[in-house]
Amino acid sequence: MAAPALKTLLLLGFCQFWLHGADAICGYESCNKEKPGMLNVHLVAHTHNDPGWLVTVDQYYYRQVQFILDTVIKELEDDPNKRFTYVEMAFFTRWWKQQDKAMKDRVRGLVNQGRLEFTLGGWVMNDEAATHYSAIIDQHKLGFEFLRHNFGLCGRTKIGWQIDPFGHSREQASLTAQFGFDGLFFGRLDSQDKEKRQKTQTMEMVWQGSPQNLGSSSDLFTGVLPNGYDYPSGFHFDVWNIYQQNNNQRFIHDDPSLQDYNVDEMVDKFIVAMKEYQSWYGTNHVIATMGSDFNYVDAHLNLKNIDKLIRHVNARQKSGSKINLLYSTPSCYLKSVHDDNKNWTTKSDDFFPYANRPHTYWSGYFTSRPGQKRYTRQLNGFLQSAKQLATLGHVDNSKGGLDNIQKLAASVALGQHHDAVTGTEKQVVAYDYIQRMSKGWAAAQETVNEAYSNLMSKGKERSVHQVFCDYRNVSLCSVTQLAKNFEVTMFNPLTRAVTYTARVPVDGDQYNVLKEDGHTMVHSDLFTVMAAPSGIRPKGRKPAARELVFNALLPPLGYATYFVRAETLLRWRPNPRNERDERTIRGKYVEVDFDSNGYVRRLTNLVTNVSVPLTQNLFYYKAYAGNNTRPEFQSSGAYIFRPRDNTPVKIKITKWEGIVKGSAVQEARQRFSDWASQVVRVYKDKPYVEFEWTVGPIPAEGGGKEIITRYNIPGWGNKGVFHTDSNGREILQRQLNYRPTWQAKIDEPVAGNYFPVDSHINIKSGDSKYQLTVLVDRAEGGSSLNDGDVELMLHRRLLVDDYFGVGQALNEPGLDGKGLIVRGSHYVLLDTVENAARQFRPLAQEIFLSGQPSFSESQLAPQEYVQKVNTKYSGLLERLPEQVHLLTLEQFLVDGPVASPGGTTPYLVRFEHIYEAKEDARLSVPVTFDIEHLFEGLFFVDATELVLGANAALTDIHRLQWNKRDSSHATPTQMPTALNGRKVTLKPMQIVTLQVNFEVL
């Protein structure tokens, strides 16, 4: 009678104190007990809810998720023995918002007893290949914050649950460790790797997330799940079953008086399966995930069958069976494994690329939907700036300013989902993500405007409304195209001054540009825009004919407003000439030479005098289009990259459009075909060469195509070795046809050697002296297949599905239906190995957190404007060490995880050391800095160090300890600290997360 009585009390609301009080026994304490001496099977009832894939996140919510949560809650209430694991906060928050207080209290009761356990707890289960580390951190923080506000301690997750992403990055492991998590489980890894791990009982390990930098504090217990995340084969107990035509999965039929009684058969089969699981792990615990995509719409059905399974399998114990089934959670399973106190093998590389069978390398999605990948990255950048500006501009939520940012944050977080930024969703769902981010962007622009109002106004004067020109990338901006006079305000989110090259679409034929003082004229160039195919822009709007280009010096964490004036008597200079015969572009730092056909033929670093015969060209792979019935018939698709020939087809330059030389930039213009062109740029004051490629519509004739760019330095001697970043932070060495932990048999010599490139890829010369680094503006797949090569995939158009569920060919229609055109940039650095890091590390920051321009039409003369409006501002009071990056500056939406003194407001501040150990002789060292007087207008009161996810004080985190087979040291239980009083000390690659309570002045 215990259960109904308890339920009764719950219903009558008598137990709220008890449920929320000190007696909550969530976490490891609340686990169902194992039976010693038996094989304990941890049945983890869970559902995997993609926030968008075949239909949109809201459609999934309405169609399935609402019912999953509704019915799971009821079932959990009916039986204290049951456990359920829920993961995705993008969905849970939708549901929560629709519940009344009584239901919320009931759910809290279940959470407080560990019956409903949140695992992972991120907004989404992010992709690990195409995501930037800042977005990974942000999306987790968003979920964690919701859980903290609504569920307190019992809502704090401690297990990573990356069960579906298609490969696993080491940085994800490192960040997961830094979230204070006790472990990570995932489902997908190379089938050869899995087979070896099953044979050697190394399905569970300690993954070293940052072996060279953060050391054992980034170690993470990691388990490969036995059957992906699905039910054991043949035990798919879900209502889905009922509606499948040819489904031979069955429920448990345990009424002997009816036909098809199958208890003996089912129990036998389950025991065999669990013993096989056990043979792969070698402990007395196995985990059986009982759930799959959007399962538990009718939770009763699932759990009724699991109940029967438990009852009938455990009934065998009477006749000597040594197998025991129990309801469990990922954390309870992990705790049981942990308590065995075993020694674990370690792993220090990553799990890319993923191949689930021969010929089936999931390296297509590293590049799929390059437009979406860029947009997601770009809006994450804007989000960081918006949070900073809202903080510095003292925006509160009285006009919804923080909610607006939350809206953008949630849409960007959603964009990190492993069927979003990956490009593996249906086309309409991709549009949905873009639309959500676009709406989030618009909302956050309002907040930025509010911040600017506060920062720009002098006395009672108001600032001037800022317009952001979202389509500036396709030369569309009504303000700058229509107004003769306007202002450009550029915000710099970095904590160092930067020279920002503004590119403003205009239609006039003469402009002067004045600095923030309203009278100093700056050099500017008026470039004719290279004609792009019509499909690239919204219908009915005419793109600007010209681009006004000028350099602006932006203060750290601040802005400058420049004036553009057409109404001037001064004619500055004629438009730069298009010099057709010239074959060289040159700045202060770098020079590029082209051959007579217009191809790049040499790159020279003018500072170090390193000069190499670099070539660059576009190519395409013909995509294999098979019926996918067998590995050898695997198609290239949204997930899979599988070229028909391993040698790509060269795309020839059809027209050399000459060189344009401006004051700040020189550029060479190449047309490769009617669907591919490129502008190669050298900036006067920048060390890199920019390759701005425009590709599309990729012709569908002749089958699917995958477009790459290939840089080559003949005789470079890198011997198949190259390096790629992991989510934009640490760098991993890659080697052709090789995997560090098993004898790999790679049957796809191109696709099987592709790796995700989030920030950069480099090759070092055979003598280890020189390094060619290519930085990307979005995630791309890349490799170095031949000596001296750096190859990156730019765009893909495929005509058949690759049969992993999306059910649609990756054939983006673009605005006019003829095929999507995509534009992007590579930033190429050539330097000595010693100098390389100090070039590419800051540049990577500049690309991700580039200046954010906005435009206004004040109707004021510059001098008048300067009197009424602040035209220059820096929020940073003290210079930070060169290695230190301000990763986060934002206000907590409600409160912080630690109490704030009266009169203060809690802010979330993260700093990071952006260099790896030994990467740079001068910079790869610990740095210490003071945080007391950093930000303008925010009076420092106190600071507490938090765990990376910002949901607990660092000192409250005690991680489980794991023994490593090759080390006498177990993993530490305490997290490393960085804050000492008001000083922060950061080691290479370290991130410090702080709750800083400021008085807002």
Place this chain on the structure above:
Amino acid sequence: MAAPALKTLLLLGFCQFWLHGADAICGYESCNKEKPGMLNVHLVAHTHNDPGWLVTVDQYYYRQVQFILDTVIKELEDDPNKRFTYVEMAFFTRWWKQQDKAMKDRVRGLVNQGRLEFTLGGWVMNDEAATHYSAIIDQHKLGFEFLRHNFGLCGRTKIGWQIDPFGHSREQASLTAQFGFDGLFFGRLDSQDKEKRQKTQTMEMVWQGSPQNLGSSSDLFTGVLPNGYDYPSGFHFDVWNIYQQNNNQRFIHDDPSLQDYNVDEMVDKFIVAMKEYQSWYGTNHVIATMGSDFNYVDAHLNLKNIDKLIRHVNARQKSGSKINLLYSTPSCYLKSVHDDNKNWTTKSDDFFPYANRPHTYWSGYFTSRPGQKRYTRQLNGFLQSAKQLATLGHVDNSKGGLDNIQKLAASVALGQHHDAVTGTEKQVVAYDYIQRMSKGWAAAQETVNEAYSNLMSKGKERSVHQVFCDYRNVSLCSVTQLAKNFEVTMFNPLTRAVTYTARVPVDGDQYNVLKEDGHTMVHSDLFTVMAAPSGIRPKGRKPAARELVFNALLPPLGYATYFVRAETLLRWRPNPRNERDERTIRGKYVEVDFDSNGYVRRLTNLVTNVSVPLTQNLFYYKAYAGNNTRPEFQSSGAYIFRPRDNTPVKIKITKWEGIVKGSAVQEARQRFSDWASQVVRVYKDKPYVEFEWTVGPIPAEGGGKEIITRYNIPGWGNKGVFHTDSNGREILQRQLNYRPTWQAKIDEPVAGNYFPVDSHINIKSGDSKYQLTVLVDRAEGGSSLNDGDVELMLHRRLLVDDYFGVGQALNEPGLDGKGLIVRGSHYVLLDTVENAARQFRPLAQEIFLSGQPSFSESQLAPQEYVQKVNTKYSGLLERLPEQVHLLTLEQFLVDGPVASPGGTTPYLVRFEHIYEAKEDARLSVPVTFDIEHLFEGLFFVDATELVLGANAALTDIHRLQWNKRDSSHATPTQMPTALNGRKVTLKPMQIVTLQVNFEVL
């Protein structure tokens, strides 16, 4: 707080008295209240559960029904406002058996408050075309009895709910009225009929179930549901939706902060739909069925959406909307309609055949799976005998004797389902029904053996074990084939003596047959069996070469045992000769002449000297095989009959196999092809000609074929008028290309004129003097398409599906996979119209309740056997009037609906008057008889008249009164009685149902 508090009490079990006590407020009292002055929409949450169709009954139970009931119960408990309607006891009993006492109490609580309402309450929702009235009554009684035992008064159903059957018989209406029901709803009727009813607001009516016989006591309020039984279009709120690929049905999305908010659209659409409904009915009440096939697997999902619909539609009332939604049940809707006190139109014909669109007549299923139809009918016959024998033999349940009968009863009841006897299920499901009935038969045979033990034993001697030879129809019987000497015991379930022609498969070449006295020899013939195709019998068994045929005189409601002896010195007579040149067969009553090709050419009634040039031949229609996308492409299939040509192809006689003359029977043997043959028989002492046809395997070459037999009397002059029975009882007049209640446009001149024939079809000569009656041994489709024709469909083999869900062509493989062979008989009577009824009425009984032979091998000499065993027995003590048929004689399984005096056992006894009014000058009159001394060994104590379904005393039934537009008399509230003291008076076609309490002597 009322609801949770109530729930709490329920959970704690405090309320059991209240729930089961006098305060139960189920029934009309428990209905949710309407809002006066508004259009009240009665939302009837229900699920339609076919006990077998695409998968078997147990498979449906496991896959769906268990979860439907589990989750519905939970939802009902959570909200006292909700209502749910459940129908099929075949499923509910399965579920109930698996529940513990606590759950049973919870369900009783819901039933007692009217929240869970049983409607119909039969074992199944029986088909109305191919069912025999006795099976309809039995299958209802089986469900009613379960409900009475478990739910008492609140479990008594009062609404017919034939929502899915494919056409509706008048007898079903009559029986439904006699169950004491207040009304009937159904879903399917001819689309032209429906259209007219919608326009004339006659969707609801008073259906006169027996206008010429039982009068207004068989009147039944009948409503056509507005949208079949489905949800209003666009409101299909079921989990099924989620798993459909191209499903545009949506749930209600009422969170304005999410995309796809559709409340306004959904509410508008629903209101429009309900107003359209209202326009068809013309009252302020409409019924909206909220459910479909196997819906509510996840009841929460359905009801959550219905809740939203109610909330949002009713919210419009604030702004003046006059539409009000409420949870309701069929009975609550009916009560609201009733209380309007309107005058209703009447209808006195039936709803056959059903066409849901042009060219789509559902008249194929009248014949589909003729083997199954026969088996179902045959086992129903055995069931009646078994119940009688168990009663007379005083079998109790100590050895499970009554449970065995229950098993057969349940399998036969299941066989009446509208996807069972109809033949519209998948092949494997058809096998499942057969297997269940076969197992039921085997079980009931044990009970019959137990009864025989009691009845046969003299003193302490035991009777001899009876073997039933289930494959006797294909000349297989191990006892009679292997034993030289054996006994044949024949039970006669009729209350009059009958001459039974025994046909015993044997392999010997000489036998003597002795009567029950053990010494009187009777005439017998040893016929060579006409060779049949090999597919007709189980593999590996050799059929008997010969058939021993003899007449036995069986006592009323009793048996006689005859002795067959091969070991005899007497050689009785040579086997009858096969006379090839002879062209006439003749008995005492009838003569048939054949022409030189072997075709029938004349039929003569030797008593009345009526002689007609009757011909008979087999034909086939070529089946139309279309893609079903449009009405004109409709295929013939399991449901639909649609010939390619309206003129069938004649199947010619290929071999005349001559005439065989025996002492009891003369037969002519015709071979029509290698897949069709016929034996025409005349019995010495019988008034009919038997046409025993054997058809199959129907050749698949050239497409599907539908085999018919056609009897024709040139110049008969019936002018397109013919008559068919309704479920084996009353007779309806049919007329070619005509429907009594609307101007029919019949675009299929053959299929649209087919009607179900359950017992007989007749045509009367143009001068109204003579009648040709053809009786069938199973349900068949039939018509009279040309003057003097009687056409009946025998067998069908179709190669494409007709697209109404079964998804399989009606292509029965037979035992050897080459195609099913089917054998059956027609019994043809030719007589004056005055004499017709007194011939065919008793003959119909004899066909349905034929003698039940069983075989024993006593190893005793006949004289010894006679000394030890009773060889003749009649259970009937007094002769009953000629018109009276003992419809039912069985023991109540537990108790009767009225209390029984101590020391007595309650029995269910039904008598019926088998003649219609005016049908026979002498016999169509009321008859009175005494019931005090009827049955041997059962001492009459008292009797109470029950309602037909045997679930209440007749006096406890008070039906709702309905006004008829064309009559000053409203329908009666009281049921007509037949019992007066110990005398029963039956009017034509009246059935009396009695609980008789006997002392068992």
